[in-house]
Amino acid sequence: MCYNIFIVETVCVAWFSLEFTLRFxxxxxxxxxxxxxxxxxxxxxxxxxxxxxxxxSTSKGEKRLGSGNSYLDKVGLVLRVLRALRILYVMRLARHSLGLQTLGLTARRCTREFGLLLLFLCVAIALYSPLLYLIENEMAATQEFTSIPATYWWAVITMTTVGYGDMVPRSIPGQVVALSSILSGILLMAFPVTSIFHTFSRSYVELKQEQQRVLQRRTHFLLRSRMAGRGSSSRSLESDALFPPRGAADAVRQGKA
Structure with a gap:
């Protein structure tokens, strides 16, 4: 069913493999x-x-995957995981994209800021989730929060995004807790943003300057090679004029005679 896609993938993987082998x-x-x-x-x-x-190729003669054989079921699961890893082809764009390179460099330089952000979020989630669970179980008519770990999911999507609406507090105190969690999530997300933004802009400028230096080196190398080629040709002409070959020298002598 996917034979054409398989051919396209084979060509792409062959090209990537050749490139990787040559670079290695x-x-x-x-x-x-x-x-x-x-x-x-x-x-x-x-x-x-x-x-x-x-x-x-080795499992062609075996039983069909998922037919009750536990070994083949495990092999089929491994194959599905490996096929899912092909999405990493997109990461190859980082070699040619200045934005992706800047993003990776920023993530590497801002590990402390990201760690603080995760710490703040974990502390806030650990505070708001039990509080909302207790309030909803005591005051709400319909209980949508079945456990504190389920309330963790609500706290995560509420503090980091706008929420999915699958779990909503029904009581007035629960809604007040939800409002305070939303505001605290906005504030916590805003704390390290300035530092990360400055690091991103600095990394972008550094990578852009590095690319410009590489381009300048290439242009200088090409110009030097061209000038060296022209210099060698002019030197060969001068040497031929000063020291002509034997045949030319004999012809000149015979003409003079």
Missing amino acids: IQDRSKLAFLRQPLNLIDVVAILPYYITLVVD
């Missing part, structure tokens, strides 16, 4: 090359295709 061969430090995050993403994105081919 020409790199001097193989271990440092494999430690780079983007190269690891390339490996994780390319390997599932080959593993899927091997497993499919």
